[in-house]
Amino acid sequence: GxxxxxxxxxxxxxxxxxxxxxxxxxxxxxxxxxxxxxxxxxxxxxxxxxxxxxxxxxxxxxxxxxxxxxxxxxxxxxxxxxxxxxxxxxxxxxxxxxxxLLWSPCQLAFELLASAAELFINIFFVNIYGLVLLLLIIVVSAFVFNPGLLWTLTGYVLGYFNTLPSYHRLQRDVWRLYQVAVLTLGMAMTSQAWRRLVDWSLQVTNWSQGGGTTNRESTRPALSRSAVAGQRLQPSREEPSTSWGKALRRQQLNAAAGDGEGTPDNDPWVLLKEQEERKKCVICQDQTKTVLLLPCRHLCLCQECTEVLLQQAIYQRNCPLCRQMILQTLNVYL
Ligand SMILES: [Zn+2]
Ligand SMILES: [Zn+2]
Structure with a gap:
């Protein structure tokens, strides 16, 4: 430019x-x-x-x-x-x-799981035996893996049953059944055949020990005298037989009458009072003795005291004289 x-x-x-x-x-x-x-x-x-x-x-x-x-x-x-x-x-x-890459194994696993579940359902849910088996397996495994569960479950079930009134009735019925069974056993023990068997066994024992009938005759009064001296006859369960018991009682009454005649204080009024006292119940000392206790055969209670005694537990139902268990009672009228 x-x-x-x-x-x-x-x-x-x-x-x-x-x-x-x-x-x-x-x-x-x-x-x-x-x-x-x-x-x-x-x-x-x-x-x-x-x-x-x-x-x-x-x-x-x-x-x-x-x-x-x-x-x-x-x-x-x-x-x-x-x-x-x-x-x-x-x-x-x-x-x-x-x-x-990950989905294909997952899909395979899902398919496997689905087939296993189908097999499981086919085995366990179709028929009733499989269902019962499954329940059994579940219950057993639960109890094996958790032993405390059994006790808690039992306690819970017992508590639930205790709340039911029918359970109490059932318990009472079972208790009565047990009492009836015990009474039946006691009656069988005190029945005639049993007594005869015991009598026979005692005779055999006495015969083998004493060696003869004369020895037995001589020992029996001595036994009765010792019993009278003790004021109470306390036979054991095996001892009483029908004939022996009657004989012993007769001898006891005779001995008591002899003692009464021998005493210096034989005022009729005192004797009558003593007689009345001996008729009184040993517990209340008021009512007359009207109930015979079995198997000990003591006549020592009135009707009311017997009912009170029979309402106790079974291990407390004992004769007030000999402490033997009361299995049966009999009303007697003098
Ligand atoms: Zn009484
Ligand atoms: Zn008794």
Whole structure:
């Protein structure tokens, strides 16, 4: 631009000089004015040109700077996004592959489980024996793995039964059945055949010990006398037989009568009072003795005291004289 403008200016100057040489020196003043004007215009053009050039160069520099800045800013960002996209693609493909890889064994396991459940149902739930077997297995395994459960369950069931009124009735019935069984056993023990058997065994024993009938006859009164001296006859269970008991009682009564006659205090009033006292119940000392206790055959209680005694527990139902267990009672009337 500078060179062109200089060349143009030089050309113009040469043209002016040529014109000056041709025209002569007549118009020198006008020519100088024209030269000054031309210099001024060329200076102005140069200034404008340089200004335009500066503006263009600045704009170009600005654009290149902006482009460089954009590159420097957007390049890493784009690179990061590219990297991220690639990474996501890899991850998603890997996840898909892993899920496929994992799903196939899971599917196999599910199928196996389903077939096992079907088999289980076919075995255990279709017929009643399988169901019972399954329940048995469950109960046994529960009790094996948790032994305390059995006791808690038993306690719970017992508590539940205790709340039922029918359970109490059942308990009472069982208790009565037990009492009836005990009484039946006692009656069998005190029955005639049993007594005969015991009598026979005692006779055999006495015969083998004493060696004859005469010895037994001689020992029996001695036994009765010792019993009378003790004021109470306390036969054991094996001892009493029907004939022996009657004989002993008769001898005891005779001996008592003999003793009563022998005593100096034989006032009839006192005797009557003693007789009345002997008829009284040994517990309440008020009512008359009317109940015979079996198997000890003591006549010592009234009806009310017997009922009170029979309401006790079975191990407390003992004769007040000999402490033998009462298995049966008989009402007697004098
Ligand atoms: Zn009484
Ligand atoms: Zn008794």
């Amino acid at each position: 500078h060179l062109l403008s200089h060349l143009a200016l030089r050309g113009k100057e040469l043209l002016h000089r040529g014109l000056c040489g041709l025209l002569g020196c007549g118009q020198a003043l006008a020519r100088q004015v024209c030269e000054g004007l031309a210099i001024g215009t060329s200076l102005l053009a140069y200034l404008i040109n340089s200004l335009v050039n500066v503006c263009l160069i600045g704009t170009q520099n600005l654009f290149t700077l902006v482009a460089a800045l954009w590159d420097s800013v957007a390049g890493p960002f784009l690179r990061v996004t590219d990297l991220l996209a690639a990474f996501l693609a890899h991850v998603s493909s890997g996840a898909i592959a892993v899920s496929i």
